[in-house]
Amino acid sequence: MSNERIKELASELTHEISKEIKKEIKTYGKKTFRKGGVHPEANKFAHGMAVETFPLPDQAVVYMTQHLGAPATPVVQKGDKVKVGQLVGEANGFVSANIHSPISGTVNRIDMIADVMGYKKPAIVIDREGDEWMEDIDTSEDIIRDIKLNKEEIIARMKDRGIVGLGGACFPTHIKYMLRPDQKCEYLIINAAECEPYISTDNRVVLERTEQCIIGIEIALIASGADKAIIGIEDNKPNAIAKLVAATKGHPKITVQPLRIKYPQGAEKQLIKAITGRSVPNGALPIAVGCIVNNITTMYVLYQAVQKNKPIIQAYTTVSGKSVPAEECKNFRIRLGTPIKSIMDAVGIPDDTAKIIAGGPMMGRSVANMDAYAGKGMSSLLFISDKEAHRGEVSNCLRCGKCIDACPMGLEPFRLHAFSEMSRFEDCEKFGIMNCIECGCCQFSCPANRPILDFVRVGKNKTGAMIRARAAAKK
Amino acid sequence: MMIILLSTALIWKAVGILAAIGIIAAVVLFFISKKFHVEEDPRIDQVAEFLPGANCGGCGFAGCRNLAETIVAKGTMEGCTCPSNTKENNMKIAELMGIEVGNMEPKVAVVRCQGNCENAPAKVQYDAAFSCAFANNLFVGESYCPNGCLGCGDCERACSFDAIHINPETKLPAVDEEKCVGCGVCAKNCPRSIIEIRNKGPKGRRVYVSCRNQEKGAVAMKNCKTACIGCGKCAKACPFEAITVENNLAYIDYTKCKMCRKCVAECPKQAIVAVNFPAPKPETPTI
Numbered sequence: 001m002s003n004e005r006i007k008e009l010a011s012e013l014t015h016e017i018s019k020e021i022k023k024e025i026k027t028y029g030k031k032t033f034r035k036g037g038v039h040p041e042a043n044k045f046a047h048g049m050a051v052e053t054f055p056l057p058d059q060a061v062v063y064m065t066q067h068l069g070a071p072a073t074p075v076v077q078k079g080d081k082v083k084v085g086q087l088v089g090e091a092n093g094f095v096s097a098n099i100h101s102p103i104s105g106t107v108n109r110i111d112m113i114a115d116v117m118g119y120k121k122p123a124i125v126i127d128r129e130g131d132e133w134m135e136d137i138d139t140s141e142d143i144i145r146d147i148k149l150n151k152e153e154i155i156a157r158m159k160d161r162g163i164v165g166l167g168g169a170c171f172p173t174h175i176k177y178m179l180r181p182d183q184k185c186e187y188l189i190i191n192a193a194e195c196e197p198y199i200s201t202d203n204r205v206v207l208e209r210t211e212q213c214i215i216g217i218e219i220a221l222i223a224s225g226a227d228k229a230i231i232g233i234e235d236n237k238p239n240a241i242a243k244l245v246a247a248t249k250g251h252p253k254i255t256v257q258p259l260r261i262k263y264p265q266g267a268e269k270q271l272i273k274a275i276t277g278r279s280v281p282n283g284a285l286p287i288a289v290g291c292i293v294n295n296i297t298t299m300y301v302l303y304q305a306v307q308k309n310k311p312i313i314q315a316y317t318t319v320s321g322k323s324v325p326a327e328e329c330k331n332f333r334i335r336l337g338t339p340i341k342s343i344m345d346a347v348g349i350p351d352d353t354a355k356i357i358a359g360g361p362m363m364g365r366s367v368a369n370m371d372a373y374a375g376k377g378m379s380s381l382l383f384i385s386d387k388e389a390h391r392g393e394v395s396n397c398l399r400c401g402k403c404i405d406a407c408p409m410g411l412e413p414f415r416l417h418a419f420s421e422m423s424r425f426e427d428c429e430k431f432g433i434m435n436c437i438e439c440g441c442c443q444f445s446c447p448a449n450r451p452i453l454d455f456v457r458v459g460k461n462k463t464g465a466m467i468r469a470r471a472a473a474k475k
Numbered sequence: 476m477m478i479i480l481l482s483t484a485l486i487w488k489a490v491g492i493l494a495a496i497g498i499i500a501a502v503v504l505f506f507i508s509k510k511f512h513v514e515e516d517p518r519i520d521q522v523a524e525f526l527p528g529a530n531c532g533g534c535g536f537a538g539c540r541n542l543a544e545t546i547v548a549k550g551t552m553e554g555c556t557c558p559s560n561t562k563e564n565n566m567k568i569a570e571l572m573g574i575e576v577g578n579m580e581p582k583v584a585v586v587r588c589q590g591n592c593e594n595a596p597a598k599v600q601y602d603a604a605f606s607c608a609f610a611n612n613l614f615v616g617e618s619y620c621p622n623g624c625l626g627c628g629d630c631e632r633a634c635s636f637d638a639i640h641i642n643p644e645t646k647l648p649a650v651d652e653e654k655c656v657g658c659g660v661c662a663k664n665c666p667r668s669i670i671e672i673r674n675k676g677p678k679g680r681r682v683y684v685s686c687r688n689q690e691k692g693a694v695a696m697k698n699c700k701t702a703c704i705g706c707g708k709c710a711k712a713c714p715f716e717a718i719t720v721e722n723n724l725a726y727i728d729y730t731k732c733k734m735c736r737k738c739v740a741e742c743p744k745q746a747i748v749a750v751n752f753p754a755p756k757p758e759t760p761t762i
Contacts, residue, residue: 118615120690368599368614391602421606454604461612 017242032260033273036408038441045329046200046318053333060103060337061113061373064122067170069095074124080107085134085311088124097172098162100311102336104132116358118369138308154223161305162312167295170377176292177223186290188229193266196360199380201316204331205297206240210247216299219306224292229254232275234261264439268293270408315374321383323350338374355389357382362440392449403442409435413442417452420459425466428459519543525564526557531635533558533658559656581675582657584650588624588669589685591645595699611666620698622687624669630661674729679751686746689722703746709738
């Protein structure tokens with residue numbers, strides 16, 4: 001699809017917005033973070049496509065590792081009958097999340113099944129029989145506005161319903177809201193920036209479920225104890241901005257903040273900087289500057305969890321690519337555990353595809369194993385053509401400093417790359433490798449095609465292990 | 476005239492000041508060196524002379540001098556020997572210290588994977604940083620074997636003796652037995668623990684299982700033709716109880732193996748290899 005066509009689509013979308021709202025949006029101004037960042041092609045082909053419900057799979061494979069932290073422990077056995085929304089995996093440890101059955105049927109087996117990277121992970125295989133939901137889940141489409149639960153009950157519900165951050169990292173949400181007595185949340189920041197190219201699920205959720213999202217934010221406000229919630233949204237989503245502005249008009253606590261387009265604006269530290277101007281200190285969490293950051297889709301699932309007792313059993317996924325015909329780039333609502341092959345077949349894999357990426361072209365992982373299954377964090381499946389899939393020839397570092405300009409964390413990526421390659425992990429630590437957010441701006445901007453991020457990731461891993469070993473030795 | 480006189484006076488002044496500083500510093504340093512003198516065992520230097528001096532770190536200490544210090548301090552060579560040293564030099568160290576040499580079998584690195592392009596064909600193409608540590612974090616490997624060699628050459632880059640190289644045809648590391656001193660740095664740098672340090676064996680002959688697969692047989696066979704499937708035939712055939720099968724993987728204990736090679740003939744997947752044995756026996760790849 002050409003850039004002209006994308007512009008056309010955008011103008012088609014914006015002409016529905018009333019003049020008053022347009023004026024109002026202008027008064028908000030546009031913000032962004034100052035240091036670093038890059039501008040990859042947006043390629044938001046699926047922006048205008050309504051979310052379609054993907055047909056239920058005949059067999060679902062539910063991984064126990066759909067979140068950051070320890071894998072969940074299976075609590076069902078072979079031959080057990082399960083219903084939609086029934087707990088099948090229990091959180092194991094502090095950083096972990098519950099996992100619920102996405103379909104109803106019989107547990108076929110509990111096995112080790114390869115994920116998109118090809119490594120075997122513990123998973124529950126469920127054969128589908130009909131679509132029977134748990135009785136305590138409200139499956140109606142009615143919007144429930146009254147929030148009956150208090151702060152503790154909401155956090156308990158988050159934990160119980162297995163809510164994880166759907167911005168990409170899948171960090172268990174309830175941990176963010178469990179504040180120490182000396183911590184106070186001033187701002188609840190809602191991330192609708194969606195700075196990754198191609199992905200349009202947040203945009204669609206905002207457009208189609210605006211009111212539910214706002215109720216979700218109200219729930220999160222109660223849970224966090226914050227006085228103010230700010231929705232940060234990049235200005236390539238004019239319709240979503242207009243909808244949010246209209247919905248939050250006159251709301252005492254929630255405001256909308258349009259942002260200039262820049263990657264990685266959806267990273268929490270950058271978003272906090274853009275919206276509040278505060279800098280999160282080294283190694284600290286956003287709560288250190290009085291902020292909690294959550295994704296807008298997380299707000300929608302939070303609404304479902306609190307008001308309808310519905311766990312996360314679906315993923316919102318954009319299936320897109322440059323070679324895919326415009327009307328075939330789609331947004332799907334997929335039950336977890338659906339084979340990714342069936343999702344790709346529904347769109348049709350273009351002939352020139354050389355690489356498939358799960359979860360955003362900048363931070364996602366390329367799919368090494370096509371026989372994997374969808375998990376909570378799978379926000380997109382992208383087809384990259386043969387022309388674009390390969391890396392350029394690597395040459396020596398030019399010392400041009402483009403990576404330093406691009407780094408939003410103010411690091412020196414070329415130096416970290418060199419230290420990591422030479423296994424000088426003490427130096428890596430000294431130069432702040434642990435602050436890297438792995439956004440990939442350095443590698444994106446490198447004119448010598450050096451694999452900077454790859455080596456920084458290796459270095460970060462090994463430096464982290466070194467620091468942990470040192471801490472353990474001290475004890 | 477006045478100017479010249481003045482300048483000579485200045486020069487003498489400067490010389491005088493510097494000389495005074497020098498003498499004072501010498502006296503102070505003399506007393507300080509007496510006061511803080513550290514008694515160092517002269518044997519440390521002597522021991523260090525018999526070490527290779529490559530500072531490879533294969534012994535587990537911070538360089539050759541640190542190893543020499545440890546040997547002298549502990550008064551034993553058990554657990555602190557240089558794996559890459561020659562036998563004669565180790566004997567000399569032992570003689571100097573008046574101690575036992577300990578287990579001084581020469582060692583060599585062996586690569587326990589035969590997943591080359593033919594045995595384990597690639598299903599996906601890897602196109603990222605040429606580093607095993609990174610590839611291991613990123614995905615399972617081109618052949619889908621989670622225990623197989625990734626072929627990016629972290630071992631090659633780690634070797635201080637130029638003894639291990641990735642063979643461009645097989646994409647597997649090949650050890651140069653002449654150069655390999657068995658220091659074990661390559662084994663430490665392999666993210667999948669494929670390289671093992673084993674006894675070199677008499678005349679360089681040794682028998683080992685050239686596989687690290689721990690998956691069930693049916694799964695492993697899909698990925699690789701020469702994967703050990705843990706069938707246990709070798710363990711039954713071994714008359715010396717040198718073979719154990721654990722997690723679908725056979726392992727030959729080189730301290731018990733008598734090199735009868737019954738297991739080599741028995742293995743249905745050619746996963747057990749015998750190297751440097753004389754001709755009439757079927758030829759096996761030297762890896």
